[in-house]
Amino acid sequence: MNNLEIAWVFLEIADLLEIQGESPFKVRAYRQAAHVLSELDEEVAHYAQMGRLTELPGIGAALAAKIEELLQTGSLAYLERLRREVPAGLRQMLALPGVGPRTVRTIFTHLGISTLEELEAAARAKKLRALPGLGVKTELAIQHGIELLRSRPSGLPLGLAFPAAAELSEIMAQLSQVQKVSLAGDVRRGEEMVGQIIIVAAVAPADQDAVLKTFQAAPYVRQTMRTEPGKTTVLLGIGLEAALITVPPPAFACRLCYHTGPPAHWSALVKWARARGFELTPDGLRGREGELQLSSEEELYQSLGLAFVAPELRAGRDEVELAARGALPELLRPEDMLGDLHLHSNWSDGTESIQGLARAAAGRGYAYIAITDHSQALSIAHGLTPERLVEQEKEIEEVRANYPHLFLFSGIEVDILADGRLDLPDDVLARRDIVLASVHSGFKQDRETMTRRILTALANPAVDILAHPSGRLLGRRDPYAVDLEQVLDAAQRYGKILEINASPERLDLGAEWARRAKEAGIKLAINTDAHDARRLADMDWGVCVARRAGLTREDVVNAWPLERLREYVRLRRERAYANS
């Protein structure tokens, strides 16, 4: 078992214990341990071998023993016991908004309900409102929550699916029988939610069975679901399906393109090819002179007279036509990013010092970062008061002296209060180099109130960037009710920057809205919202969203040199304050 799988086990234990009504601190210990394991650079097995598990923060004797058991046997008696005691359906109920462990327990003990289906039936039959602590509103909220859960795209966020996909692909690449291998499908296109991992490998027909068998025994694999000639589908420990497709080497380019999809893009290619006298099938490209030998996808597009279409742009929109005209955007690349404008230090709820963030940013070759801790209203995160901001400014100044080639913006992520006012006085905000504004409370406001709230905040001259504009948590929380059309209008009118939050649990704005923002002439910033130094690497997920949105360096302010960015912010503020 690898780190992520063990972390997964601990998260399940935490949920089950919580439903059982165990001490919240014990529950938190498991969640904390899961977090530590998932962030660990080295395989936890190495720590186990050296008998150093308890040196990891949050891992004591009890958890170390459980990790050992998982590593040695692949299972855990304690978890098996909990699973017998708490039906799996109860854990799913925790995902319903407004439903926590106590409510789940009430429902289970009084009605004996243990699946979402039974729960929905009970809600419809108006049986929930009679339970202690529940009422009509909760009953309706549960019914609505189940509907939302159903309408959500299934699968896992890219940030969870990609590492597993990359590791599986890497393992396949190591095999001597595998001549070429590539990720395909949702993961390769950088979709925000991944329905299934697809890996395409070029393998001589005689070796296919052996390669498929190796895949079935790879790390992460819990069980084999289906096998057919040239393809096997497995279920991973993280609850996602992964398919390995083996193809004869000459067909690799076409099959890769076909399985990368989406179907609408492939259809557009087939149609384009046919109109020019080619026959394009998943197994090859046939021209008037016969079958073409293609050694790569690039050659496939070239043979069709098209510029290469980056997987992220494949959508069946107008990309084939643009490729024909040579008019595809020159997409933003990870190496174009020059800074990160949304970082939390240990002044609020981050774990890293400002110095540590600066060191990590310098290590990535950044030209600038912004320290943007929370404001006072977010007390759970130790949000900063005006007084502490003054103190922090001094520390930022000290760190600046240590990193002459890295500019530190003294920033702030100021809360947008329920009525749209900001959580800090204007003069305090005006002294910060960059101001992000965002919503962290009152998520249940109706659409009109929430929209007005955000528009009010955008109208404030102090605000430079609207952070995580929709508030969604991928697969966990839907966007709050807000009219993003109006938000885009206001951003465009006031010259505000919209954030693509690169945290893998957010990816907010998503690609569709980022595309529309660009079309409206709005500038974007891609920020990680990192709470520790390691998470600076999340930038790549944000770049992925930007690429799917068709963004170029020009569209993204933190792909600009420092002076241009500062000038942009300065001019915007000058205009805003002059008009206010």
Next chain:
DNA sequence: GCCGTTTTCGGCCCGACTGTTTTCAGTCG
């Protein structure tokens, strides 16, 4: 569950909001 110049027990970010109540429990961030 973990952790300790508060070290073997007693702490462990906390405050707002909501829906249920009629003074508060549960959820959320």
